[in-house]
Amino acid sequence: MNSSSSEPSSDFIRTIIAEDLKTGKNNGRVATRFPPEPNGYLHIGHAKSICLNFSIAAENRGGTCNLRFDDTNPGREDVEYVESIMKDVKWLGFDWQDRLFYASDYFEQLYQYAVQLIKKGRAYVCSLSPEQIRQYRGTLTEPGRDSPYRSRSVEENLDLFERMRAGEFADGTHVLRAKIDMSSPNLNMRDPVIYRIMKATHHRTGNKWCIYPMYDFTHCLSDSIERITHSICTLEFEDHRPLYDWFLDELEVKCHPQQIEFARLSLSYTVMSKRMLMELVEHGDVTGWDDPRMPTIAGMRRRGYTPGAIRAFCKRIGVAKRESMVDIALLEHCLREELNRCAPRVMGVLKPLRVIVDNYPEGQVEDLDAINNPEDPAMGARKIPFSRVLYIEQDDFMEEPPKKFYRLAPGREVRLRYAYFIKCVEVIKDEKTGKVVELHCTYDPETRGGDAPDGRKVKATLHWVSAACCLDAEVRLYDRLFLKENPCEEKDGPDFKSFLNPDSLKILKDCRVEPGLKDAKPGSIYQFERLGYFCVDEVDSSSESLVFNRTVTLRDAWANIKKRGS
Ligand code: ATP
Ligand code: MG
Numbered sequence: 001m002n003s004s005s006s007e008p009s010s011d012f013i014r015t016i017i018a019e020d021l022k023t024g025k026n027n028g029r030v031a032t033r034f035p036p037e038p039n040g041y042l043h044i045g046h047a048k049s050i051c052l053n054f055s056i057a058a059e060n061r062g063g064t065c066n067l068r069f070d071d072t073n074p075g076r077e078d079v080e081y082v083e084s085i086m087k088d089v090k091w092l093g094f095d096w097q098d099r100l101f102y103a104s105d106y107f108e109q110l111y112q113y114a115v116q117l118i119k120k121g122r123a124y125v126c127s128l129s130p131e132q133i134r135q136y137r138g139t140l141t142e143p144g145r146d147s148p149y150r151s152r153s154v155e156e157n158l159d160l161f162e163r164m165r166a167g168e169f170a171d172g173t174h175v176l177r178a179k180i181d182m183s184s185p186n187l188n189m190r191d192p193v194i195y196r197i198m199k200a201t202h203h204r205t206g207n208k209w210c211i212y213p214m215y216d217f218t219h220c221l222s223d224s225i226e227r228i229t230h231s232i233c234t235l236e237f238e239d240h241r242p243l244y245d246w247f248l249d250e251l252e253v254k255c256h257p258q259q260i261e262f263a264r265l266s267l268s269y270t271v272m273s274k275r276m277l278m279e280l281v282e283h284g285d286v287t288g289w290d291d292p293r294m295p296t297i298a299g300m301r302r303r304g305y306t307p308g309a310i311r312a313f314c315k316r317i318g319v320a321k322r323e324s325m326v327d328i329a330l331l332e333h334c335l336r337e338e339l340n341r342c343a344p345r346v347m348g349v350l351k352p353l354r355v356i357v358d359n360y361p362e363g364q365v366e367d368l369d370a371i372n373n374p375e376d377p378a379m380g381a382r383k384i385p386f387s388r389v390l391y392i393e394q395d396d397f398m399e400e401p402p403k404k405f406y407r408l409a410p411g412r413e414v415r416l417r418y419a420y421f422i423k424c425v426e427v428i429k430d431e432k433t434g435k436v437v438e439l440h441c442t443y444d445p446e447t448r449g450g451d452a453p454d455g456r457k458v459k460a461t462l463h464w465v466s467a468a469c470c471l472d473a474e475v476r477l478y479d480r481l482f483l484k485e486n487p488c489e490e491k492d493g494p495d496f497k498s499f500l501n502p503d504s505l506k507i508l509k510d511c512r513v514e515p516g517l518k519d520a521k522p523g524s525i526y527q528f529e530r531l532g533y534f535c536v537d538e539v540d541s542s543s544e545s546l547v548f549n550r551t552v553t554l555r556d557a558w559a560n561i562k563k564r565g566s
Contacts, residue, residue: 008059011319013260017056017230020258026229032057033066033101033228034089035219038081038203039073040274041289041296042088044310044331045265051314052262053232054094066226067096071104072218074202082203084289088297093307103213103222104204110213111165113221113251114176114195118157122250123194124150125160126177133175136182137190143183144190150179164197167210171197178217180246188243192216220244221253228257234264235323262319268328269480270295271487271496285500286481290539292549293481293504303478304525304535304551306342309335325486332552339525339533339551344372344379347417347463348513348528348548350475352391354438354467357422360388365468368449370418373527384514386419389467391512392439396462399427399436406459408439415461417529421447463529470512473546475534477506511548518543525551 021028032053036046057063067089071077089096117123126149128136138144152160157176164174176195184190194217199210220243223231231244238261248256266272272295280286280294289296292303300310313334317326347370367383392408401409408414413423426440446453484499513528520526522538532553541547 030060030063039076048265066099068101074200223257231257309338351394353394355390385469387466387468473511
């Protein structure tokens with residue numbers, strides 16, 4: 001599990017492909033595709049598939065990876081989703097070049113393939129109702145029964161299918177089915193429906209069609225038309241593979257891709273089904289597909305995830321045949337690794353407590369040197385202003401400090417990062433509430449930017465900002481979306497939404513950040529020293545009113561898990 005991003009990956013899929021190349025299969029071509037249905041936004045599970053398909057193409061000379069929209073369900077699909085998917089794939093760092101396809105571009109070809117099946121006696125128009133079709137299908141333990149329409153003649157089938165296309169029949173009155181085997185132990189082979197009537201407007205073909213091909217029929221033929229060599233999909237399609245092969249064999253196509261299945265990504269404390277994510281969006285449990293708590297690419301981007309961190313994560317989890325749940329702490333670990341390298345450090349105070357430095361000259365502002373990223377000297381340095389009135393974090397002061405609390409307390413001295421030692425000499429409290437509202441301190445001018453010349457030590461270094469120069473900001477603190485590791489664990493258990501974390505978002509309106517952030521660009525990410533990584537919100541932030549999203553805290557749960565484990 002220690003693969004760095006420069007090492008090539010290997011897994012059972014890459015092994016199959018390498019073997020195919022060795023034996024000269026597909027004339028040495030490697031062609032993959034990523035085939036999303038545009039019925040929602042992409043999530044981190046899709047990122048696993050995107051990384052896999054595009055990387056395999058890139059690793060092989062002349063390899064290609066198509067982006068293909070599997071748009072055969074006009075009722076649920078929308079251009080909004082098409083556009084978001086293209087944006088997300090690009091943002092992740094992948095390029096389909098001129099290889100953008102839509103299953104809907106093949107509607108005429110697919111129709112002709114269906115006609116071909118009918119002519120071979122391998123498909124028929126069935127006029128059972130959807131409910132009857134379900135009943136006739138049988139179960140895992142009982143064989144199905146033949147539809148009474150199974151023996152329709154080729155001529156009758158051709159005629160009916162043409163009239164289905166012409167719009168003569170209402171939705172649900174007829175379907176076209178493949179004629180395979182109603183007693184097959186594999187339910188997918190029991191005369192599956194391959195076309196249904198749906199008088200819906202398609203986002204690309206408009207009202208041209210009123211019959212639409214089903215996924216299994218469309219998918220294998222789209223792969224074949226595009227001359228895909230390896231059709232990589234998730235494990236739930238394993239039982240569909242016989243059908244994938246059946247269509248391609250019956251239709252005697254020139255290109256017969258190989259379907260290979262891998263385990264889908266499941267991530268703890270979240271859900272990864274578009275249906276569930278859609279429900280959260282539609283019921284207002286989150287603010288939208290790009291809510292920073294969502295496991296969508298759009299949400300993660302807004303939260304402050306970087307494409308590099310997501311790619312590193314996908315590489316680390318690898319691909320396998322066995323389903324497993326990945327700890328979200330690993331994803332956060334990959335993010336911290338990247339942000340530690342590339343995020344500039346700044347100081348921000350989330351819950352400000354006023355500090356007056358009594359012996360510091362009133363009206364004086366002094367610029368102190370601060371390093372932008374100790375991990376990367378090339379990121380340089382900046383100046384931060386110090387003045388008589390400062391803010392520190394409320395949590396960094398305790399009037400009666402317990403053991404092991406080394407931060408500021410009455411009579412105690414601490415260091416202010418990049419500035420001076422200060423010592424607390426007086427605590428001002430609100431008369432009514434008893435709450436600490438202000439501290440008076442003294443500073444030691446000899447300690448500027450470093451240690452005390454007399455060698456005395458302090459046990460804590462605090463972050464701070466100058467009250468005279470700082471900027472106001474809103475900070476949004478995000479936590480896990482769900483309280484339960486696997487919110488969909490029990491099939492008949494409580495609804496997944498009952499496990500939503502009511503505290504997944506806390507908004508702090510009274511924060512202060514250092515003045516250099518005035519022109520921080522939307523989307524840019526900083527480390528607030530001692531607190532975590534924060535990203536300027538792309539949607540709500542402006543230079544007049546800054547809004548930051550907490551991307552992730554500094555504490556690394558994954559590092560601890562690993563330490564405990566080894
Ligand atoms: P969902 O179950 O969320 O609705 P889907 O499989 O229906 O997802 P598609 O748009 O059909 O969504 O998915 C496009 C591709 O992404 C498919 O090849 C699918 O196998 C893959 N994919 C979807 N979810 C995951 C996941 N969790 N892990 C890995 N690959 C995934
Ligand atoms: Mg799907």
